Amino acid sequence: MNIKILIVDDDTNLLDSMRRGLCRRYNIVVAGGPDEALKTVKEQGPFAVVISDLRMPGMDGVRFLEKVRDMEPTTVRMMLTGHGDLDAAMAAVNEGSVFRFMTKPCPAEILIRALDAGIAQYKLVTAEKELLRGTLRGCIKVLVDILNLVxxxxxxxxxxxxxxxxxxxxxxxxxxxxxxxxxxxxxxxxxxxxxxxxxxxxxxxxxxxxxxxxxxxxxxxxxxxxxxxxxxxxxxxxxxxxxxxxxxxxxxxxxxxxxxxxxxxxxxxxxxxxxxxxxxxxxxxxxxxxxxxxxxxxxxxxxxxxDDGFVPRLVPFKEVRVGMILRQDIFDDSNLLIMAKGQEITEIALLRISKMRESFKLPDKMNVLVPLQAI
Known part of the structure; x- marks a missing residue:
């Protein structure tokens, strides 16, 4: 997993200092303001953690982190500011869903602990998301396979x-x-x-x-x-x-x-x-x-x-390839449908009809749509 951290602040001296202090431990990327940072997120993301200053020209840190959340929901967002008032902290947590709120100057050990916790949270969220995605794919595949059989x-x-x-x-x-x-x-x-x-x-x-x-x-x-x-x-x-x-x-x-x-x-x-x-x-x-x-x-x-990128062809069975699309129903000797018109030839489908040809009399040629790039 490519773990990257983005630090956003309009104080270039602070950015240089933080980059020097953290670059040996983390993969650090810096941005000198919210507009530059949003472009960086779009072009170089996703980032595991984004740390933003609160008071910046053009867009405050709360609004910026809201935009980051919309662009990359799994990114862990943190606030680092010299204005440690309660209202700012509440807005950052409630509106920007901020994971940590820290004040300047922030001791290195506190910042490192916060970053380690943020990275752990990012790994947890992305792992759960990938698990859900895999579960979803599996459920859909089972349903489609059952339908194909039935x-x-x-x-x-x-x-x-x-x-x-x-x-x-x-x-x-x-x-x-x-x-x-x-x-x-x-x-x-x-x-x-x-x-x-x-x-x-x-x-x-x-x-x-x-x-x-x-x-x-x-x-x-x-x-x-x-x-x-x-x-x-x-x-x-x-x-x-x-x-x-x-x-x-x-x-x-x-x-x-x-x-x-x-x-x-x-x-x-x-x-x-x-x-x-x-x-x-x-x-x-x-x-x-x-x-x-x-x-x-x-x-x-x-x-x-x-032009849909296909041309009709009557192709000898030995020339049928993955990616072609059937233009006819295929039945076995007992008139049982094996494959229906419109089905794409996949590796599994090709293997299936190859095996069926050993036991049943299937057509020597198949009416198919052939991708233009295959001609």
């Missing part, structure tokens, strides 16, 4: 919708798209509770009975319930829970933006599954989408007709 069609739909969402996000210039990516990937996870015959009928555009339609629609609720058990997945669950035709929702204006994007991509995928070409699909969607979400639909239309 319903390849639903898994494939989730993969297609995820790609549409990511392409739309890029076209709209969205940032922090992780929630959207997860929403697309997990949008069909509730299908584990839907019988396969109903999924087959729905994805092939066949008319569902009222009872079947009710069972199918419950998959969004099932998904939300499953995801509610995973920490920090509430926002993703809310997006997925509102995926079923947002135009029937009287609260459409209050829907999360992610739910609108997901609805749009799912509706397009429905038409694509039925073999509707791009032009006809976009025209059939234009009326309601352009009227209610004109900017979003404009971006989606541009995305659909832009």
């Amino acid at each position: 319903s390849p069609e639903a898994f494939s739909r989730g993969e297609r919708v995820k790609r549409l969402l990511m392409a739309l996000s890029k076209r709209l210039g969205l940032t922090n798209t992780l929630k959207l990516e997860l929403a697309g990937m997990l949008s069909q996870i509730g299908m584990v509770a839907v019988p396969q015959d109903i999924i087959f009928k729905r994805f092939r555009g066949e008319q569902l009975t009222p009872e079947e339609a009710q069972i199918y629609r419950m998959h969004a609720t099932v998904a939300t319930t499953l995801l509610s058990q995973i920490p920090r997945m509430n926002d993703v669950g809310e997006i997925i829970g509102n995926q079923l035709d947002c135009f029937t929702n009287p609260e459409i204006a209050r829907l999360p933006e992610g739910a609108v994007y997901l609805n749009l991509c799912l509706e397009y995928d429905d038409l694509d599954l039925l073999g509707v070409d791009k032009e006809a699909a976009i025209e059939s969607m234009r009326g309601k989408w352009a009227a209610n979400f004109p900017l979003v639909f404009k971006g989606f239309e541009e995305m659909v007709f832009s």
